């Protein structure tokens with residue numbers, strides 16, 4: 001291999017390793033952050049369902065009491081009519097009809113409240129199940145992070161030190177070209193197989209291939225601009 005290409009390859013190995021470590025770290029942290037946010041969102045939803053369920057059951061108690069009072073009043077009025085003790089028979093009959101109407105309304109609402117409570121209970125159960133799942137995932141990710149974080153950091157420190165050295169030795173005349181490849185997130189080193197770049201499938205002239213193979217010159221692919229490997 002051409003000595004210049006060796007120096008280029010050294011830096012590329014460092015950069016590629018650092019990229020890989022960063023990606024692994026990001027996915028560890030990213031997954032954990034997503035699970036944490038999802039958990040907070042589920043807790044908010046659960047709180048809302050619980051508040052709603054509490055309001056329904058409070059209303060149910062109130063309406064039940066109201067209904068019991070009305071039934072009591074109905075009984076009394078009916079008794080007055082039956083025993084002939086009502087001071088105003090027509091007024092008592094009107095009152096009975098009015099009570100019946102109110103009781104109907106209350107019954108309808110009580111049935112609705114039962115449905116609403118049932119729906120809220122089902123929703124709560126589903127949210128709790130989902131929360132349990134996300135919490136387990138989050139715990140796994142946190143465990144994975146605590147296991148991987150230290151080795152990742154250690155590996156990163158090693159590669160950063162290697163990179164510092166490789167950057168110092170890097171051939172200056174290729175600085176701009178290399179930086180451009182990095183900026184475009186392209187592989188800096190490419191293989192040529194049967195005269196074709198394995199990265200971009202562009203044809204490479206036989207002369208470039210031969211000179212690269214013999215370590216006589218440093219060439220780049222005419223397509224992706226990657227440095228050709230022998």
Ligand SMILES: [Zn+2]
Pocket residue numbers: 190197198199200201202221222223224225226
């Ligand atoms: Zn190419």
